[in-house]
Amino acid sequence: MPKIHVLEKQVAELIAAGEVVERPSSVIKELAENAIDSGASMVTVEIRNGGISFMRVTDNGCGISPQDVPLAFLRHATSKVVKQDDLSSIGTLGFRGEALASISAVARVEMLTRTEGAQTGVRYVGGGSEEYELEEAGCPLGTTILVRDLFFNTPARMKFLKKDATEGSAVANIVEKMALSHPEVSFRFFRDGRELLHTPGDNKLSSAIYSVYGKEFSSTLIPVEYEMDHVKVSGYISTPAGGRPNRSMQNFFINGRFVKSRTAMAALEEAYKGSLMVGKFPACVLHIDLSFAAVDVNVHPAKLEVRFVRERPIFDAIYHGVKSALTAGDRVKIMQFKKPAPVLAVPEEPAEQTALPASKPHETPVASPKVEEPACRSNFLPMLRDSGEKRPLEKPEPSGFSNYLDRILDDEPVPESRPLPPKAAIEARKIPPAPPAPFSKQEKPISGTPVLRGDYRERILGEAFGTYLILEYTADSLMLIDKHAAHERLLYEKLKGQKHGEEAQTLLVPVPVALEKNEYASLLECRETLLEMGFEVDDFGMGTVLVRSVPMILDGADAASAVMEIAGYLASFKNDLTTERLDWVYHNVACRAAMKAGDFTSREELVRLAEELEQNPQVRYCPHGRPVFILIRKKDIERQFGRA
Numbered sequence: 001m002p003k004i005h006v007l008e009k010q011v012a013e014l015i016a017a018g019e020v021v022e023r024p025s026s027v028i029k030e031l032a033e034n035a036i037d038s039g040a041s042m043v044t045v046e047i048r049n050g051g052i053s054f055m056r057v058t059d060n061g062c063g064i065s066p067q068d069v070p071l072a073f074l075r076h077a078t079s080k081v082v083k084q085d086d087l088s089s090i091g092t093l094g095f096r097g098e099a100l101a102s103i104s105a106v107a108r109v110e111m112l113t114r115t116e117g118a119q120t121g122v123r124y125v126g127g128g129s130e131e132y133e134l135e136e137a138g139c140p141l142g143t144t145i146l147v148r149d150l151f152f153n154t155p156a157r158m159k160f161l162k163k164d165a166t167e168g169s170a171v172a173n174i175v176e177k178m179a180l181s182h183p184e185v186s187f188r189f190f191r192d193g194r195e196l197l198h199t200p201g202d203n204k205l206s207s208a209i210y211s212v213y214g215k216e217f218s219s220t221l222i223p224v225e226y227e228m229d230h231v232k233v234s235g236y237i238s239t240p241a242g243g244r245p246n247r248s249m250q251n252f253f254i255n256g257r258f259v260k261s262r263t264a265m266a267a268l269e270e271a272y273k274g275s276l277m278v279g280k281f282p283a284c285v286l287h288i289d290l291s292f293a294a295v296d297v298n299v300h301p302a303k304l305e306v307r308f309v310r311e312r313p314i315f316d317a318i319y320h321g322v323k324s325a326l327t328a329g330d331r332v333k334i335m336q337f338k339k340p341a342p343v344l345a346v347p348e349e350p351a352e353q354t355a356l357p358a359s360k361p362h363e364t365p366v367a368s369p370k371v372e373e374p375a376c377r378s379n380f381l382p383m384l385r386d387s388g389e390k391r392p393l394e395k396p397e398p399s400g401f402s403n404y405l406d407r408i409l410d411d412e413p414v415p416e417s418r419p420l421p422p423k424a425a426i427e428a429r430k431i432p433p434a435p436p437a438p439f440s441k442q443e444k445p446i447s448g449t450p451v452l453r454g455d456y457r458e459r460i461l462g463e464a465f466g467t468y469l470i471l472e473y474t475a476d477s478l479m480l481i482d483k484h485a486a487h488e489r490l491l492y493e494k495l496k497g498q499k500h501g502e503e504a505q506t507l508l509v510p511v512p513v514a515l516e517k518n519e520y521a522s523l524l525e526c527r528e529t530l531l532e533m534g535f536e537v538d539d540f541g542m543g544t545v546l547v548r549s550v551p552m553i554l555d556g557a558d559a560a561s562a563v564m565e566i567a568g569y570l571a572s573f574k575n576d577l578t579t580e581r582l583d584w585v586y587h588n589v590a591c592r593a594a595m596k597a598g599d600f601t602s603r604e605e606l607v608r609l610a611e612e613l614e615q616n617p618q619v620r621y622c623p624h625g626r627p628v629f630i631l632i633r634k635k636d637i638e639r640q641f642g643r644a
Helices: 009-020 024-037 066-072 084-088 099-106 164-181 205-213 262-271 311-329 375-384 400-409 423-429 483-497 517-525 527-532 556-572 579-593 603-615 634-640
Strands: 042-048 054-059 108-114 121-127 130-137 142-148 186-191 194-198 221-228 231-238 250-254 257-259 284-289 460-464 468-474 477-482 504-514 536-541 544-551 629-633
Touching: 009 099, 024 042, 024 054, 024 099, 024 142, 024 164, 042 164, 066 121, 066 130, 099 108, 099 121, 164 186, 164 194, 164 205, 164 250, 164 257, 194 205, 205 231, 205 284, 221 284, 221 311, 231 311, 250 262, 262 284, 262 311, 284 311, 460 603, 468 483, 468 603, 477 483, 477 603, 477 634, 483 579, 483 603, 504 536, 504 556, 517 527, 517 536, 517 544, 517 556, 527 536, 544 556, 556 579, 629 634
Parallel strands: 042 186, 250 284
Antiparallel strands: 042 054, 054 142, 108 121, 108 142, 121 130, 186 194, 221 231, 231 284, 250 257, 460 468, 468 477, 477 629, 504 544, 536 544
């Protein structure tokens, strides 16, 4: 039977160090947190070879007194926790007293530190199994820690490190998180002698975001400022149009500490639901401030995970804060045009003068070679040149759009094959333009759904490609509305707002739907919930159900296919009809019932759609996250025509 014995101090320290120090970025995280806790206003991080061979962290904090320097490298030695009660309200980033001991166990460490008022500082050298050295040294106020040859005495850990570029990127990511968590501290980051980051430390989160992520990202952010149930949420979120392909730019900070929280992530994405394109994720830099006693940060040595005493207030504060910011700050999408390239005039080449030979005075001159003109010139020049006779300009063939617009202006539909009426009839039928509504010079497009003035018949200009409604937004802008996306979102909101199937229609003849066995069982298990949504489904036996009623907005002809899709969806998720699953059903029904792109829509329906949009300012995106409308500014159009 193996004998139990106490591990040697060095072996025990190596084992304990493995929980704290996993890679160079772990070292930088611990040292930077200590620098912030010391009250530093400037922190400089330098690494070489990804941090494996050299790391240095310099701060201008309070420093460490000479008698405390040897104690700082002992395990469980800290100035941040004194008694047991302190663990229930930790307000500092570090508190475990393991960082310096773990780092010195697997690397060679050198420290220079000086406190305020001291004439000289202290230099400490140690690491691994070596005895430490302590001596006086000249150094600036604050602390500088150098870490060399990480894992030099643990080859097994060394072989698991990644390439220098990968480890360096991990360190850069940690420094960026530190800069975003404490915008009042100026961070500088040097990698192999190159400065990659420098934040101003002006206590403005927007400045730190600009330094970390750049101008393009920071210019599209929406500010968040919200407080609920003693939980304060502040920071910035991305616009729905700025969705990311992954969650890598979701930054949550609890009381100044970067954390990974599923509660915060779920609240953020729930607030974006219906506003973000499917497959995209929001980005954010959010600071959540709450009582220290309401959160437990002593979960893991890495301190990336936290636990809340009550998660619901955290979820609600983030959700309502982000939702309010989106409602107030999301701007109308403006169509951007590229600056038109200058049109280069094609110089006219002078005709070649052919001299007549003296010996042949009556010989006809030889014509000069014909110069081929560009295609764009050869098409237009014959019409522009004066050939001696007046040639009438030929009218181009009417486009599909002009026919479609002509049908909208008429009260009755016009067959596509009907010939164009004479010019006099067209002039007689034209509707005189309405006088423009008074607009103030200061008026600018505002965020939200377009607010139209005057009669909608006068404001609606027509429909393009059977898909986009064109109308005047303000005196100097047009609005394109995707009729399918807008109608789909309006129907989706209507379905979510109904209670107990109050908007259901009973079918004259029940529709039988044959299903696969799993789909059949799943659908029957969720009958009560589906009934609240307007679907009344009865068991007909042998894998068949009878659909007796459907939501009012759904065409009875689509009942069978809609129920088949819903049954397949429920079967794939094992009958778990949660809120997210219900949303999918609402999406499916609304998409089927909405106006279809390319289909003819009467003018009355277009007017009604515009009116409903104005009455529902929260409708900005379809349930799949596509924008409902886009703004086109008059000045951008004029710039394309060379008028501006």
